[in-house]
Amino acid sequence: MNLRISDRLLLGLYISAEMRAFPSAKLFYWTPVGYSRKKYRELVNRLQRLNLIQRTVLEGAVNFRLTGGGQKRLLHNFPALALTGKSWDGFWRVVMFDVPEAQRQERDRLRRRLIKLGFGRLQDSTYLSAYDWDEAVFESPALFLEAKQKHLGDPKKLADKIWHLDQLADGYQQVIDRLTTRFGIKDAKKRDEFLRRTHQEFLAVFLTDPFLPPELLPADWPAAKCRKFLLQAGAVKE
Secondary structure (H helix, E strand, C coil): CCCCHHHHHHHHHHHHHCCCCEEHHHHHHHCCCCCCHHHHHHHHHHHHHCCCEEEEEECCEEEEEECHHHHHHHHHHCHHHHHCCCCCCCEEEEEECCCCHHHHHHHHHHHHHHHHCCCEEEECCEEEECCCCCHHHHCCCCEEEEEEHHHHCCHHHHHHHHHCHHHHHHHHHHHHHHHCCHHHCCCHHHHHHHHHHHHHHHHHHHCCCCCCCHHHCCCCCCHHHHHHHHHHHCCCCC
16 A cells, blocks of 8 residues: 555544544554654654644643644545545436547546546446536546436445445455454554554555445445444553
């Protein structure tokens, strides 16, 4: 997973506490295995100077919270985060484009941009979203259409097919299953490494999540449960 450490920490704060304070000791779990505490301290100091995070002390423990500037940077780098928790209005948004082979780089850039916005691939040059977007966010010429759900079939089945929700759910469930084994890890260093690896696995799944509205997800969607297990894991004292 090619992700800057600074973005890992900002994502960690967003996932763990949104705009609330979060313990520095647990924020460290969002760094990859092998990343030293010294480098971590240097990085959080730099993020503070950039006004992306804010330091606070609660009951003698150092905490950090995401600032408005930090949230703005996150939404710029990961715009699909803005979709979390939104309801569906019953319309699909369809983006179609026809970029010639001679402009392959532009075409690939547009595809990456659409995926980053949470769109799913319907056909080679046709992408689908459950959300309304300003056409300016595509940053490339594209045809943006709106379609009622009845014209594209059963919405839940379509969402499952386009976004491979079964695979995404399996990814979340695997993280949950791994976290249930942490109780057998007695060595503190091994437990810390385990939690850092598990946080990384969670991020790998989380960053492929299109954050579809609840109306399009299975009733037993495991994302919230997985997040809850992850946040509880670092608080357990074996």
